[in-house]
Amino acid sequence: MLMKTSGAAGRSSLFARLGRVISRSPVGRGWRRSSDLDLVQRSLGFAALGFITLVPLLIIVSSADPEHGRGFAQWLGEGLGVSTASRERVEQLFTRPGQALRTTTVFGIVVLAAFGLAFGVAVQSGYEKVWDLPPARWWARWRHVVWLGVLIGYLFASATITLRPESLAGAFAASLSAVLFFWWSQRILLGGRVRWYALLPGAVATMVGLLGLRVFSLLVYSPLIASNAITYGPVGTVLVIQSWLVGVGLVVFGGALVGRLLHEELPRVVRALKRRGHGADARPEDR
Template sequence: MRRVLLAAYRGWDRLKAYELIRRGRDIELMHRALGFATLSLVTLAPLLIVVAAADPLGGGGFASWLADGMGLSGRSAHAVTDITTPPPRVLSTTSVWGGVLLAVFGVAFGGSVQNGYERIWNLPPGPWHRVWRQATWLLVLTAYLYQEAQNHTALHGWPRVTVSLATGALFFWWGQHFLLGGHIRWRDLLPGAIATMAGLVGLRVFSSLVFMPLIVTNAVSYGAVGVVLIIESWLTGVGFVVYGGALFGRWICAHHVHRKPV
């Protein structure tokens, strides 16, 4: 028994797994995931709803993508789409100032993600005049989510899965490099992008098993508020995967590729 415990300890030490846990605690991973979820719901979701209302292709927009991303079907999918589908007059009732505020808050969301990546890679905060990077990242994120919504209706089966995984990995690979100002090499960022996509796939499976029945129950018990609570929980999981995937990629590079801190 002692030999087994000793072998397990040596394996744990060789993997440097404690270092990964310590880094997650240092950057306050769960706190950042909660902030990611809040900013997504308050700033990014309204922006995507407006974009979906102006969708020239009519692919279902943000509501259908959200239901599909959470792995929902049947009554749970209808409950989510009912509260996230934009009203017919959303474009005509959105003022110029409203659009400006959405853009400003969206850039703040990009700045939060950038700060998280900087903390993960031990980089100093970027100067304020590089806010154009956050705005560009937000535009590319919107285009990526729009493309995902179109794939939901245009492709099926393995072609759709392949396109979704490839575009997602490319986005998170490019996104880290772009927000970090090119200070980290492309090859060092690839493991994090792959880990992020793997985590999102796992989150989708978890959501279909756990969140799907909870949405139906909460919709009956609490109405729209109960559905929003589940969406917020899912977005927290997305934030955890986005930051956790990048952190895992850095850990891989530091301890199992380069064998020295990045």
């Protein structure tokens, strides 16, 4: 009986030590910070605001250049990275570019712009939580206007520039522009309170996450759009787009969080490797 008790105590002590090691590791710190960030809830809010603000705004903006632009529906289908058949399902949800401008009112644009600024506030709040910063002052709201304008311009440019993402030059240009945009987005929304070099890993991690989301869309969302369109009609396609926006929110906030972890952990790893290297180079009599 005593041996069983001591064995159970030994296993409990081993698990406790293992738990402390994991908790102190970068993985443990990242898990705690993602819990504090409430990543899933923020991503759901990102998807909701993005769908009711960015989608109508981008439909209007893409309609401004119907001859050279590809239209929002076609751009969204390519952004999802789904098959041709699924893109056709997406295009059926939206009006043609010429019709959007004719049916848009000034009041509607003002309301969409107001909700768009709320979307910028949500993204800024997530970035501030990632870096444990207090909310910005009220007079810094102009940053949301600038950020929203650049975001719409960036997405409009990606819908009108004819570089194909399948080509090497197109993939490089798209990846570089994404890194630059998310790098700048963190800087302006955080009000310059975090240095440029600290924000770069987050921009790169976000870009890599979007590439992974594109592959996931091709494997999962593409057949899901086709099946949901048959089962639920257009509503099924809307549900898939909404879930894709949730994934984009996870990538945006999760990429910033991974970037902070990389910024903090890489110097520690480098210092630890240097100490081990110096210890290995020491002569036996000096040890």
